Amino acid sequence: MGSWELAQRWADALDGVVAPTLNRSQIEEMLGALCIGLIDAARGGQDTDIARRAARMLVAANYRDPSAVSHSVPVICADLVEIAADGPDDPELPQIRDRAIALAADFAAGFTAALRAAALAEQEATLAAVLAAAQEAEQRRALSEARFEAVFDGALVGIGTVDMTGQVVNCNAIMAEMLGQTPETMPGRTVADILGPRNLNFAFEQLQLMVAGESESFRTETEHLHGDGRATAIDLSMSAVRGTDGAIEFLIGVAVDVTERKQLADRLWHDANHDALTGLPNRPHLFNRLAQAQPPIGVCYLDLDGFKEINDLWGHTVGDRVLEVVADRMREAVRPDSALAARIGGDEFLVLIERCSGEAQLARLAAELLAALTAPLEVDGHTLAVGASIGTAFFERLPGAVDELVHAADAAMYRNKNHARRDPAR
Known part of the structure; x- marks a missing residue:
């Protein structure tokens, strides 16, 4: 009886402890190689790290339940002694038994250390994955924001956002120009303040309904009167933007200056009539x-x-x-x-x-x-x-x-x- 017999006994002891990454023949082959070293160490060999190495190999094979230790220690303390000694009358039996106990202690310590190292490695891997995902998400967000800013600033239509208190969050130059403002003077002000009393018309009433959460969107054609008496005809669409929780976070408006189109339509109607x-x-x-x-x-x-x-x-x-x-x-x-x-x-x-x-x-x-x-x-x-x-x-x-x-x-x-x-x- 030698290392192969010991490997089979050890595999039997570990059977059902966990779901290892290896099949039974692979487990016996791995344990057989370890048992050669353990038998030699029990007989006084110089490989002092064999028990800890055995523990690390079991952890690597997905034996990570504490019961793997309790099932392995009797194999080391009993079966290993039986196989390493030359029968019960072997004069070295006491020394073999002492070495086996020491090997069992090293195995337990090595198993604990290997579990800790594996857990730390997994934590580091998880953290690295989270950081990588966060960096990727940040890169995507930055790219998305850059694209949005490019569209926002370079659009040929007016775009603006309004928070749920009725204050302007931001707007592009086209929107500001339609309303006789600048992009710098609008943020932080209420829509009512920007429009002025002369322009608090149907479009403003619909906007108030959206701010109150009573409406999702609207589209209308409205006329904006400037301080110098000019009138701008605006095709305005407003929509609510909701967050992941379903609550409205802000309102976004898209405006198109249709003054020339309206003037042309009016002129064509007048000419036809x-x-x-x-x-x-x-x-x-x-x-x-x-x-x-x-x-x-x-x-x-x-x-x-x-x-x-x-x-x-x-x-x-x-x-x-x-x-x-x-x-x-x-x-x-x-x-x-x-x-x-x-x-x-x-x-x-x-x-x-x-x-x-x-x-x-x-x-x-x-x-x-x-x-x-x-x-x-x-x-x-x-x-x-x-x-x-x-x-x-x-x-x-x-x-x-x-x-x-x-x-x-x-x-x-x-x-x-x-x-x-x-x-x-x-």
Whole structure:
């Protein structure tokens, strides 16, 4: 019986102690090599570190439970002595037993030291991994912040953040410029203070709801009035940014200056709905207003008398100037808050009165228009006279077809025109 038998006994003793990283044959092979040294040491050999080395190898093989020591010490103190001695009558038996006890003590001390070293190594490895992860996270955060700052500062749109007290945290130059501020003067101030009382409109009300946690986001088009009287049209989007706990940490706003776009849209709408020559509303615009008019409704339909003769005698350039003067006089005679004057074609015009009080109001307006339009006109050094025929129509209710309004007033106008021709004294 020798080292191999001792290795098998030791492996049996350790069986079930832990889940080692080696299989049974590998364990026996490892222990067999150790047992050769232990037997030699028990017999008086010079390898004084064999027991501690054995402990380190077991710890390295994942034998880290304290029971590994309690199961190994009897093997060293009993089985090792039995194998190392030359029978029970061996005169060296007492010395072998003493050496075995010393080896067991060294093994226990070595096991404790190896466990401590393994724990420290694992702690250092864990700390190194944590530090590496923290450094990597910091690098990613720094890179993310750098990217955000690049986007934040270099964006072609306004970007700003607001905390949950309504104070501005930061903003880029574009946002500050839209609001007539600088990026340095906005942080730390409340939104209400920056906007001023003239701009506490719907957008500010929605922002207050978000600060109160009653809204997640909104988008609106708002107008910002500057101190110098300029107005900036802003397309504003606000969103809440939540933390990992689900609570809102801050609000972020993105603003686009749409002043030029709005001006273009307004100009295109005006051009599509107004006469290019006189600037008065055109026929499509008038018919849209008629379809939505508030009854009772009064209509004055008029055309110019003698306008064809002016065109034939003086030319269309002078004729166009006459129409422009006529349009100006109509604007002066008609209050825009109560009536709408439109050119519906050629030398024909129409005035719409919503919530008209009755025929008397229409008659007064027709008389005022007639007096204004028949006064002599000074056009390009020429003194010209132009007449006008006016017909009126009154409706208590909006008719089913808008054309009925125009046709009724047109018919009345032609009746007046024909009557005037039969009665030159008029």
